[in-house]
Amino acid sequence: MSENPPRARGAGPVLEVDGLSKSFGERRALRDVSLDVQAGELLAVLGPNGAGKTTLLSILAGITRPDAGRITSSNGDVGWVPQQAGLYRRLTVEENLRLFAHMEDVEDVEGTVARMLDQTGLQERRHDPVSSLSGGNQQRINIAIGLLGAPSVLLLDEPSSGLDPSQRVRLWEFVAGLAEAGTTVIYSTHQIEEASHYGDRLVVRADGETIFDGSFDELRHAAGPRPEGTAEDPENDFVRFLRQRGH
Amino acid sequence: MRWLLLKDLQLLRRSPLVTALLITYPIVLAVLIGLAISRSPEKPRVAFLNQIPQDAGLSLGDTGGFSQQEARSRLCAKIECVTASSRAEVEQKVKDGEVLGGLILPPDFLSKLQGELTTNASEPATVEVLVNQDDPLKAQIVDDRISSLLNQANLLLSEKITDVAVNYEQLLATGGEFEIPFLNQTVHVLGLERSEQILRSIQGGLSPAQRSQVEQVTDFARLARENLALANQLLSSIRQPIAVDKQVVAGSVPPLDTFAVAVAAAITLLFVTVLLVSGSLALEREENTFTRLTRGLVSREGLLVEKALLGTAAALVVTLLLLLAITPFESIGWSRIHLIVPAILLAGAASSALGLAIGAAAREVRASALLAFALALPVAFISLVPSGTVSKGLLDVIHVIAGAFPFRPALESLEGALSASGPSIGLPFLHLALLTVAYLAIARIALRRFA
Numbered sequence: 001m002s003e004n005p006p007r008a009r010g011a012g013p014v015l016e017v018d019g020l021s022k023s024f025g026e027r028r029a030l031r032d033v034s035l036d037v038q039a040g041e042l043l044a045v046l047g048p049n050g051a052g053k054t055t056l057l058s059i060l061a062g063i064t065r066p067d068a069g070r071i072t073s074s075n076g077d078v079g080w081v082p083q084q085a086g087l088y089r090r091l092t093v094e095e096n097l098r099l100f101a102h103m104e105d106v107e108d109v110e111g112t113v114a115r116m117l118d119q120t121g122l123q124e125r126r127h128d129p130v131s132s133l134s135g136g137n138q139q140r141i142n143i144a145i146g147l148l149g150a151p152s153v154l155l156l157d158e159p160s161s162g163l164d165p166s167q168r169v170r171l172w173e174f175v176a177g178l179a180e181a182g183t184t185v186i187y188s189t190h191q192i193e194e195a196s197h198y199g200d201r202l203v204v205r206a207d208g209e210t211i212f213d214g215s216f217d218e219l220r221h222a223a224g225p226r227p228e229g230t231a232e233d234p235e236n237d238f239v240r241f242l243r244q245r246g247h
Numbered sequence: 248m249r250w251l252l253l254k255d256l257q258l259l260r261r262s263p264l265v266t267a268l269l270i271t272y273p274i275v276l277a278v279l280i281g282l283a284i285s286r287s288p289e290k291p292r293v294a295f296l297n298q299i300p301q302d303a304g305l306s307l308g309d310t311g312g313f314s315q316q317e318a319r320s321r322l323c324a325k326i327e328c329v330t331a332s333s334r335a336e337v338e339q340k341v342k343d344g345e346v347l348g349g350l351i352l353p354p355d356f357l358s359k360l361q362g363e364l365t366t367n368a369s370e371p372a373t374v375e376v377l378v379n380q381d382d383p384l385k386a387q388i389v390d391d392r393i394s395s396l397l398n399q400a401n402l403l404l405s406e407k408i409t410d411v412a413v414n415y416e417q418l419l420a421t422g423g424e425f426e427i428p429f430l431n432q433t434v435h436v437l438g439l440e441r442s443e444q445i446l447r448s449i450q451g452g453l454s455p456a457q458r459s460q461v462e463q464v465t466d467f468a469r470l471a472r473e474n475l476a477l478a479n480q481l482l483s484s485i486r487q488p489i490a491v492d493k494q495v496v497a498g499s500v501p502p503l504d505t506f507a508v509a510v511a512a513a514i515t516l517l518f519v520t521v522l523l524v525s526g527s528l529a530l531e532r533e534e535n536t537f538t539r540l541t542r543g544l545v546s547r548e549g550l551l552v553e554k555a556l557l558g559t560a561a562a563l564v565v566t567l568l569l570l571l572a573i574t575p576f577e578s579i580g581w582s583r584i585h586l587i588v589p590a591i592l593l594a595g596a597a598s599s600a601l602g603l604a605i606g607a608a609a610r611e612v613r614a615s616a617l618l619a620f621a622l623a624l625p626v627a628f629i630s631l632v633p634s635g636t637v638s639k640g641l642l643d644v645i646h647v648i649a650g651a652f653p654f655r656p657a658l659e660s661l662e663g664a665l666s667a668s669g670p671s672i673g674l675p676f677l678h679l680a681l682l683t684v685a686y687l688a689i690a691r692i693a694l695r696r697f698a
Contacts, residue, residue: 061542062542062543063538063542063698080539080542082535082538082539084535085535086534086535086536086537086538086539087534087535087536088254088258088534088536089534090258090261090262091254091257091258091261095254095257099250099254100539100544102250103250103251103540103544103545104544129261145539
């Protein structure tokens with residue numbers, strides 16, 4: 001668990017993004033992206049494949065350099081969790097946590113490792129090699145490592161990809177718990193279902209641009225009335241919204 | 248960086264089979280190569296069938312000749328004679344690969360040879376050689392061996408014949424007793440010297456005209472005697488017309504055993520280090536940890552240095568273990584440890600840097616292992632091609648290619664470190680240092696597209 005004290009949502013922006021742009025050759029991945037993220041907020045970055053979700057998160061994580069724009073973090077520390085678990089599969093759960101805790105210069109390494117094992121619910125499997133864990137459990141360790149440096153903002157790149165439904169539910173409960181405890185979480189996904197359930201705020205991106213920024217209810221409202229005879233379904237609402245915006 | 252190093256060692260400990268293979272395979276390979284290039288070839292095994300009647304021998308007049316026993320013992324000093332009782336047995340042994348070739352002396356061999364030496368016999372003495380040329384390399388070896396054996400036999404024969412000719416000339420010049428071969432009769436030969444003396448002693452009582460004629464004969468006898476003495480010297484020189492005076496103009500040659508140890512150590516070091524380091528770097532990408540690590544936890548340069556340290560440490564441990572293992576069989580100059588350790592460390596650093604460049608370029612563990620083998624093995628072999636065995640142009644190309652990789656300077660460093668008579672270590676050390684820097688730079692550039 002993060003060493004940061006719990007923060008109330010909306011206490012003020014912890015991350016400010018202003019005019020980010022990024023191109024790869026002729027292709028513009030991001031065009032003049034600006035957004036503020038509040039403390040303790042769960043922000044979902046949505047969009048079809050190629051919308052620039054991963055590029056945005058990579059720039060926020062400091063892995064990719066933007067062509068233009070500015071990022072300001074009030075606390076300075078931003079944790080990042082890659083889409084594919086970045087773990088040493090031959091090492092045990094505990095060894096992975098301990099290694100990265102040492103590398104993060106965490107003061108109380110053993111205490112932090114113990115807390116992370118509690119938080120991930122993998123205490124009993126602490127001595128198992130990571131390769132023996134399910135994809136969902138590997139992703140929990142992946143996220144726990146992203147939290148070792150006690151970041152105020154945690155970036156998750158499509159954290160649920162490749163997980164089965166029950167693993168996905170457990171993962172999102174874990175992530176929601178982090179936000180409840182005050183960590184700001186920004187994650188990318190193309191699952192509107194997840195974003196509608198586990199996102200306080202949705203940023204929809206398409207063709208390098210932000211086409212929506214608000215809550216799911218606002219997105220459903222923006223999508224217009226549901227055709228008669230169709231059931232309530234976030235996916236239908238999202239597709240209707242995209243079509244309405246010409247995507 | 249310390250934690251990364253510990254992690255890599257932990258990973259190695261978790262993969263005992265891979266680690267054992269990584270260490271033992273190059274050591275076995277290196278020792279075999281070292282032995283193969285350092286040991287003089289064993290005597291070739293040749294199936295030998297002698298069909299010559301037992302009591303027959305080669306007579307060369309009163310100076311002697313060859314008995315079959317003598318000829319056989321001299322021949323079998325050069326080859327390992329495997330006695331066969333029939334032609335079929337010789338053929339079978341050659342076909343089975345039990346022997347390199349078969350040598351058959353036919354029943355009439357000595358009589359034909361005797362005929363060549365005593366008459367103008369038209370049919371030469373011939374030996375029969377059976378070979379199994381199942382591959383070009385073996386065919387070349389067999390041809391070389393046969394040619395060498397034939398030259399030695401002919402040389403031996405010519406030495407004996409020269410001795411006989413010298414004796415005959417001596418007899419003609421100075422006179423003496425001569426035993427006619429096969430007839431057991433001894434005749435007295437007056438000789439040119441005595442003939443000249445006799446003629447000079449009677450010159451005083453002859454008429455001027457007769458004296459003039461006798462003088463021509465005595466002059467001829469003197470001239471013939473003097474020229475026969477000269478011919479004698481010439482014939483004697485044929486025994487060994489060219490003497491060898493070897494002068495070393497370039498290269499310090501350590502003992503062959505030291506060279507073999509250096510080759511084994513250099514190959515082991517190169518393979519272990521390159522495979523370990525390239526695989527370790529590529530693994531960071533395959534485990535998706537590279538981006539996580541280089542996002543603030545360690546710089547890319549720091550990661551390269553950590554892997555280079557891992558490789559250099561592994562090179563030191565494995566090479567020292569190899570040298571310790573060899574110590575009971577070969578004399579290792581442990582008193583030169585102050586040179587051996589720096590040589591291993593520099594060679595390890597350069598090989599690690601090469602491994603990093605390979606790992607960064609290949610980006611996958613399997614591809615990097617394949618690339619490491621594909622590069623290291625041929626480079627090690629071409630670096631061992633001695634000068635003079637290929638054309639100058641090709642040798643220059645080989646030197647340029649070999650110089651771009653750490654094996655050759657590593658070998659020279661280890662040779663120089665292991666033996667005082669080895670090459671100087673200054674230039675190889677500098678060469679290794681430059682290669683380390685160059686390959687680290689290549690690896691750093693390749694890391695730009697690594698994640």
